[in-house]
Amino acid sequence: MVRRDDAAIGFRAHTGWAAVVVIGGSPAEPRVQDRRRIELTEETDLENIQVYHAAAEQPFAKAEWMIDAALAATTTRARASVAALVESLAVPAGCAGLVAGNTQLPASLEKLLASHALIHAAEGEMFRAAIVAACKACKLPITGFAGNALSDHAKQTLGLSPGKLRDRLAALGQGLGPPWGQDQKEAALVAWMALAMR
Numbered sequence: 001m002v003r004r005d006d007a008a009i010g011f012r013a014h015t016g017w018a019a020v021v022v023i024g025g026s027p028a029e030p031r032v033q034d035r036r037r038i039e040l041t042e043e044t045d046l047e048n049i050q051v052y053h054a055a056a057e058q059p060f061a062k063a064e065w066m067i068d069a070a071l072a073a074t075t076t077r078a079r080a081s082v083a084a085l086v087e088s089l090a091v092p093a094g095c096a097g098l099v100a101g102n103t104q105l106p107a108s109l110e111k112l113l114a115s116h117a118l119i120h121a122a123e124g125e126m127f128r129a130a131i132v133a134a135c136k137a138c139k140l141p142i143t144g145f146a147g148n149a150l151s152d153h154a155k156q157t158l159g160l161s162p163g164k165l166r167d168r169l170a171a172l173g174q175g176l177g178p179p180w181g182q183d184q185k186e187a188a189l190v191a192w193m194a195l196a197m198r
Contacts, residue, residue, distance in 0.1 A: 006024075006091070006092050006093060006094025006095070006198075007022050007023060007024035007033050007089065007091040007092065007093050007094065007191075007195070008022070008023050008024075008093065008094065008095045008096060008097060008191040008192070008194040008195035008198070009021075009022050009085070009086075009093050009095075009096040009097070009135075009140070009191055009194075010022070010023065010096070010097045010098075010099075010186075010187035010188055010189065010190040010191025010192070010194070011096065011097070011098045011099065011128075011131050011187060011190070012099045012183045012184075012186045012187040012190075013040070013098070013099070013124065013127040013128045013131055014127070014183070015049055015050070015123060015124070015127065016039065016040055016041045016049045016127070017037055017038065017039050017040055017041075018037070018038050018040060018127070018131060018187075019037060019179075019183035019184055019186075019187045020034075020035065020036050020037065020038055020085060020187055021034070021035050021184055021187040021188040021191055022034035022035070022089060022091070022093065022191065023172075023188060023191040023192050023195055024091045024195075026195075027158065027192065027195055027196035030172065030188075030192050030195065031172075032172055032173070032176060032188065033089065033090065033091050034089060034090075035176060035180075035184060036085070038078075038081040038082065038084075038085055039077065039081055040074055040077055040078045040081065040127050040130055040131070041073065041074050041077050041127075042077070049123075050123060051066055051067055051070035051123070051126070052067065052112070052113065052119040052120075052122045052123050052126075053119055053123070054066060055067050055113060056113045056114075056119055060109075060110060060113075063109070063113060064109065067109070070126065071126060071129075071130075074126055074127065074130040075129075075130045075133045075134070077130070078127075078130035078131055078133065078134040079130075079133065079134040079137050079138075081134070082131065082134035082135060082137075082138055082140075083134070083137070083138055086138050086140065093140055094140075094141075094198060095140065095141045095142070095143070095194045095195065095197075095198045096135050096140050096141065096142040096143070096191070096194055097142065097143050097144075097145060097189075097190030097191050097192075097193055097194035098128060098131055098132065098142055098143070098144045098145070098190060099144075099145060099147045099150070099186050099187070099190055100128060100144030100145055100146050100147060101121060101124055101125050101128060101146075101147065102146055102147055102148045103117075103118070103121035103125075105118060105121060105122055105125060106118065128144070132144070141198075142194075143190075143193070143194050143197060145189075145190050145193060147186070150186060150189055150190075151165065153193060154189060154193065157193045157196050157197060158192065158193065158196055165189075169185040169188060169189060170185075172185075172188055173185070173188075
């Protein structure tokens with residue numbers, strides 16, 4: 001059960017890592033409780049970081065094996081990173097938000113591996129799926145918000161126009177120092193919306 005004083009964690013995934021912002025307070029008066037980067041894979045493990053690119057060059061059976069192994073390794077690393085994050089927070093986390101992908105992936109792996117654009121989308125989705133699995137392992141409810149519709153979600157969930165939203169997100173980062181770029185703002189926004197929706 002989520003308590004009223006719990007915080008929300010926001011994730012903006014990249015290839016091998018994620019920007020994370022923890023929002024506490026209330027939806028009307030959110031506050032940044034924490035901001036960091038977490039690793040979703042080993043930095044030196046280039047084959048797992050870009051596994052779909054590597055798999056596309058292999059016979060299909062080997063490609064399937066490579067992708068399954070990379071998914072398992074990424075999920076294991078994400079679980080460790082998210083568990084350590086949750087454990088370290090001064091304010092307990094009760095929910096999470098994730099900047100979700102914008103591309104619907106085909107069910108067929110062969111079709112996916114035949115498209116360079118879909119390969120890129122699949123690699124992004126692998127890291128987002130690892131974050132979702134990690135949150136579930138921590139019993140942390142997580143909501144995905146399509147990245148290309150964040151302003152629409154914010155208007156519905158928070159009642160903020162794009163201009164007001166931009167100002168509020170900039171204000172959230174005041175006094176924190178760098179980085180407070182697009183990654184952190186989007187992670188803060190999905191955490192804020194998750195907090196509002198709980």
